[in-house]
Amino acid sequence: MQQTLSRRSTWFDGWDFSGPNVMALLAGAVMLFAFFFLPWFGDNVSNNGARIMVDILYEAPGALRTEALIWLIPVVAVATFAATLWGAMAPEQARIASPLASLLGLTTLLYFVPALGRAGAHPLLTPGAGFWTAFVCAIAMVLQFVLAMPAVAERGGAPRKGVRRGRLPQWLTPYLFIALPLILYAIWILGPTVYTMYLSLTNWDGVSTPQFIGLANYERLFTRDRNFVESLVNNLRWLIVFILIPTSMGLGLALLFNNEMWGGRFYKVSFYAPLVLSLPVIGLIWAWLYNPRLGLINSLLSMMGVTNLPGWLGSRELAIWCVIAAAVWRQVGYVMVLYLAGLKNVDPSYIDAARVDGAGRLALFRHVVMPLLAPVTTIVIVISIIDSLRAFDLVSIMTRGGQGTQVLANFMYMEAFNNYRMGYGAAIAVVLFAISMVFIAFYLSRAIRDELEY
């Protein structure tokens, strides 16, 4: 045990950088690179692993039927690299890792199999640079296995002192556990994210081959697109309202319902209920409420004798606030529940102590309860910011972006899927991502700091 610990003093102590391992590592890295990044170079669609993956898995009902094994390729590419890493990190396991890597490496060719021998069978599956890169890597993998065999056999015969055979080094175990989520994360989140960034530099129409056009999309977005300005302003409005109103109302309701009261549970459920509904349903309900002739709101107003009834969603000035109001209605319950949970965790002895010291209600709230709720407040604000930035459903259902209610997410959707400007849509997505990143980075830095403090 002692030896294992001392071995950890530098993180790559005990790695094996002999020839075959380096070769395997290189080949594994190139394989990963080929899968995720090759689409960045050259126009040939057959290079385009990520695009094919997205097409097959997201878009086509029934596409999975004939090429169901396509998902193996990215998994195998990642697994190959993992196997080479394993071989290097744990030399005593090389007798498994090395053949595993070479076999997995060969498997990456699997994806190209349908294309071989049937030239032009499928425009996406013709052997192109993607195939040749994978092919060379696979050969290198086999080669490293052949080269490593003598060393492996020898090491297998005389295991190192202090390392029990057949067991993984202890420090590796957690990484092994997170390997699968990490791989999935790389395929479903990182890959598409990076690919979107690339697409934002192209003029892709969703069908033809993307052409690199530099920063032209961003240039248009920032200088010549009034929809972008409108969306940005609306997202900003949304954000400000979301930070102010649901947060304060949710806190107020939580403080109110935290006390025992008759029917308290019923009220809590009532305020929480909207959260159970899906956003499109909320959008439809509110669109009915806002109907100027038959809607509940104007009916009530006219019963109260109001003439000159507002047109709500039909009015350019009011529409965006109407949509935000529907979103707030839902958000209040959410925030309330978060604060209620936070209040349950407040130790009553603090409050009793403050009472004994003669603190009034306001002082109690300001100097005892609020500071104790600070972590909840942070979460609430972060959630509000993220929810307001990704606002899409309500706008899409209630106005489809008309009447001055455009927001970034819907704008992106319209450009990409209605106007067939995928590249431009990707540029909007990247801008939205960058804005979100500012807040997320801020939150993460705080979260990590807090974690270190406790």
Add this chain to the structure above:
Amino acid sequence: MTRKSSSLLLTLLLLFSMALSACATPVTAPPAAEAPAPAAPTVNKITYNSYQSDPAPRAWIEGVVANWNAAHPDMPVDLSIIAHEDFKQALRAMLTANPAPDVLDWFAGNRARFFIDRGLIADFSDLWEREGWDAVYAPGFIALATYNGGKYFLPSSYYWWAIYYRPSLFEQAGVQAPIETFDDLLAACDALNAAGITPITIGARFKWPAAAWFDYLNMRTNGPEFHIELMDLKVPYTDPRVRAVFENWKKLIDAKCFISDPAAYDWQEAIDPMVQGQAAMYLMGAFITDSYPDEAENDLDFFRFPVINPDVPIGEDAPTDGYFLAANAGNLAGGKEFLAYLGSKEVQQSLLDTLGRLPSRVDVDISNISPATQKGIQLIQSADFIAQFYDRDTTPPMAEAGMDGMMRFWDNPDQIDQILEELEAERQRILAEAEE
């Protein structure tokens, strides 16, 4: 040594066989796109994606598919119905998928050309010839199906657009139907307003009903030829003739012809004021009767959009729906067979008899149709020119920007020039993109 190497060999063998078995699937099951499975006694499915999601057309198309499946157990049709708006968005993904669905609903016009240019829609001239469709389809529809010398589209039916109105409300306000000139329309607005009736209802939440007004005002002011040039992006939006269209539109708005806050309603919600007797007219396609309450339909009639400039030919919007085959279809041969059925006289006859949609074949028996449908056919036959519709005739981004501009114009009728300049900028952008 021997034990070790044997265990190693075993591992190798195991992994290799796993890899092989993994390989086996794509090798033995190639995408069905190439050569149909040799001597397959199995069923050869045909996939068909449709956007007929309204209740009546949905029931009809399901019936058609059921008939086909009963007659062809060896190649049944797998029908997916997708809501109209979603279908528009999803089409790109459906066509680029591999294999793509075999048969799809779509409409003629610019949106189809985009995909034909990119090689995603199959040319079925052979089927067209085999079925002898050139002899039985009306010439206008054959022209619609033809692009660059190939046949890419099978027109199924079309419908007319007209101003629907309630005769009883016209009577109440003392308005004479049909309204034949623009001035009469403005006068009718005054008369109806005086009687406390909103002259024209419109539900423009999703914008396109406003585009119908633009289409008609443009065709009546400048003529259909100019309209199509504008749709093809050959004329700048800053052209004074386009401005004249908006000027006319402004006259209607200033005369308080329209319901207030049109953007607050979707097109079906805007029917309610009409049913309740609060609004008298609605410029809408013939499909309005699908959503109009049946019991109120005896007090619903329509007339041709009034003439503005008597010197220009009469153009009408008659959007044509139909079918096409995906170039990436998994079962192209089967798709063609099903298409032949969809284009047959039998199916067209039932489309007319069941849904009252106007057939594109000339040999369909129209003697039994309702007077309303006969009137609709006459409306289209008396027109000098047939357009599809704003968002079908022009490119998708232009349609989006254009309809957005129309709605902004509606709220701020004084900003015509600024809005037209923005539309012109969008046109320039689209032209530049096409050259890339």
